[in-house]
Amino acid sequence: MPQFDTVIRNGTLATASDVFAADLGITGGRIAAIGAGLGSGEREIDATGRLVLPGGVDAHCHLDQPSGDGSLCADDFESGTRAAAFGGTTTVIPFAAQFRGQPLRDAVADYHRRADGKALIDYAFHLIISDPTPQLTGQDLPALIRDGYTSFKIYMTYDDMKLNDRQVLELLDVGRREGAMAMIHAENADFIGWLTDRLLAAGHTQPRYHAESRPMLVEREATHRAIAMAELADVPILIVHVSGREAIEQIHWAQGRGMRIYGETCPQYMVLTEHDLHAHGFEGAKCICSPPPRDEANQAAVWDALAGGIFHIVSSDHAPFRYQDPRGKMLHGPDTPFNWVPNGVPGIETRLPILFSEGVKKGRIGLQRFVELTSTNPAKMYGLHPRKGSLAIGADADIVIYDPDRRVTITNGMLHHNVDYTPYEGLEVTGWPETVLSRGDLVIDRGTCVAAAGRGSFLRCDPPELAKPRPAIA
Ligand code: DUC
Numbered sequence: 001m002p003q004f005d006t007v008i009r010n011g012t013l014a015t016a017s018d019v020f021a022a023d024l025g026i027t028g029g030r031i032a033a034i035g036a037g038l039g040s041g042e043r044e045i046d047a048t049g050r051l052v053l054p055g056g057v058d059a060h061c062h063l064d065q066p067s068g069d070g071s072l073c074a075d076d077f078e079s080g081t082r083a084a085a086f087g088g089t090t091t092v093i094p095f096a097a098q099f100r101g102q103p104l105r106d107a108v109a110d111y112h113r114r115a116d117g118k119a120l121i122d123y124a125f126h127l128i129i130s131d132p133t134p135q136l137t138g139q140d141l142p143a144l145i146r147d148g149y150t151s152f153k154i155y156m157t158y159d160d161m162k163l164n165d166r167q168v169l170e171l172l173d174v175g176r177r178e179g180a181m182a183m184i185h186a187e188n189a190d191f192i193g194w195l196t197d198r199l200l201a202a203g204h205t206q207p208r209y210h211a212e213s214r215p216m217l218v219e220r221e222a223t224h225r226a227i228a229m230a231e232l233a234d235v236p237i238l239i240v241h242v243s244g245r246e247a248i249e250q251i252h253w254a255q256g257r258g259m260r261i262y263g264e265t266c267p268q269y270m271v272l273t274e275h276d277l278h279a280h281g282f283e284g285a286k287c288i289c290s291p292p293p294r295d296e297a298n299q300a301a302v303w304d305a306l307a308g309g310i311f312h313i314v315s316s317d318h319a320p321f322r323y324q325d326p327r328g329k330m331l332h333g334p335d336t337p338f339n340w341v342p343n344g345v346p347g348i349e350t351r352l353p354i355l356f357s358e359g360v361k362k363g364r365i366g367l368q369r370f371v372e373l374t375s376t377n378p379a380k381m382y383g384l385h386p387r388k389g390s391l392a393i394g395a396d397a398d399i400v401i402y403d404p405d406r407r408v409t410i411t412n413g414m415l416h417h418n419v420d421y422t423p424y425e426g427l428e429v430t431g432w433p434e435t436v437l438s439r440g441d442l443v444i445d446r447g448t449c450v451a452a453a454g455r456g457s458f459l460r461c462d463p464p465e466l467a468k469p470r471p472a473i474a
């Protein structure tokens with residue numbers, strides 16, 4: 001009689017703190033044992049020469065998220081979570097976005113309908129607040145936080161989403177009272193509007209001008225203001241998708257003053273530059289995202305902050321829009337002006353491989369730091385730890401068996417999202433996820449998806465420990 005449902009044998013286990021040789025036993029969807037020479041399993045997986053990692057937690061991705069401009073989010077919860085799983089991610093936290101005028105509960109119900117019966121892996125939701133009425137701040141948001149939606153995103157830009165400073169402060173105050181994590185998109189909307197009008201008036205409509213309409217100082221100013229608001233409200237915040245040095249300096253400065261300011265960055269800021277927006281014809285639109293990719297010096301600053309501990313998490317910010325598509329990047333035809341091009345790049349499947357190859361393999365970060373940034377910290381940041389994000393007895397058996405030596409040239413044809421391009425076409429990486437388990441179930445078996453849509457479960461998040469204000473010590 002086998003002792004375990006599954007035993008993963010002879011692998012090298014890596015957590016945020018340790019790397020060691022061991023077998024791992026799974027029973028009832030949870031990790032039941034870690035040790036040498038474990039008893040038999042009903043299923044035996046040989047992980048010789050492989051890394052055994054906690055499954056990735058992609059805490060910033062957009063799935064089946066409608067926008068007001070008529071563009072279409074190319075991935076729904078089925079294609080998006082399948083692609084995520086192929087890339088070694090076992091938990092996603094996309095957004096339930098509120099339209100102005102929409103009751104927040106209705107937005108949440110809408111996204112549950114979108115996810116239900118489709119997701120292949122487990123998922124939680126962040127809220128996006130675009131209309132912070134007294135009803136929302138007084139009743140609806142606190143109730144949802146108590147129901148397990150313990151994080152919300154605030155936009156300082158985008159006309160249909162942006163909040164003014166007073167509204168941001170009101171929301172940070174709710175987060176403080178109820179124990180939720182606030183994620184801030186930090187770009188100054190008026191600066192962008194002013195620069196955009198000048199560029200368009202000069203006839204500069206091509207994709208490359210997207211970067212000129214949102215220079216680093218636009219992000220630096222908003223990052224500083226967000227930190228000041230967090231200080232005033234006395235609450236931790238996370239600055240999402242940080243693109244370069246000047247914003248990093250603001251976060252580092254705040255951390256140096258003892259503030260709980262967290263930072264997220266994404267692979268696009270490690271391997272793309274604004275030069276990619278200059279590509280021939282309209283091709284640069286493929287890399288339009290906000291904030292935009294910067295230059296090599298900013299890439300180096302991002303790597304320093306990853307290695308030096310300033311960043312806490314690496315997410316994909318997967319925002320999938322098709323290129324050759326009137327509901328995608330070519331929303332207003334093949335010469336769509338930069339300010340009408342849907343913002344975002346796909347990257348849910350390539351997040352781990354790019355960070356592993358460019359980071360671990362090239363010696364910029366260690367393996368434990370890789371696990372921390374891609375799995376453990378995102379689980380902690382959003383109240384899912386220790387259930388997710390670690391290889392610990394009793395944790396969900398969400399596991400990636402990773403081939404650290406497989407050499408892959410990324411092409412869109414090998415990816416599983418519903419997008420007709422990848423911004424990483426031709427990028428050579430070393431290391432790729434081979435087999436992926438979610439709650440002990442095989443999802444990806446040596447490169448083949450064996451899971452059914454709808455097996456993923458909704459996760460209620462706890463109030464994150466990291467969202468707690470610093471205690472006042474007399
Ligand atoms: N920027 C965002 O803020 N969200 C989606 C994609 C993007 O580029």
Ligand code: ZN
Nearest residue numbers: 185240241290
């Ligand atoms: Zn954003």
Ligand code: ZN
Nearest residue numbers: 060062317319
């Ligand atoms: Zn985003």
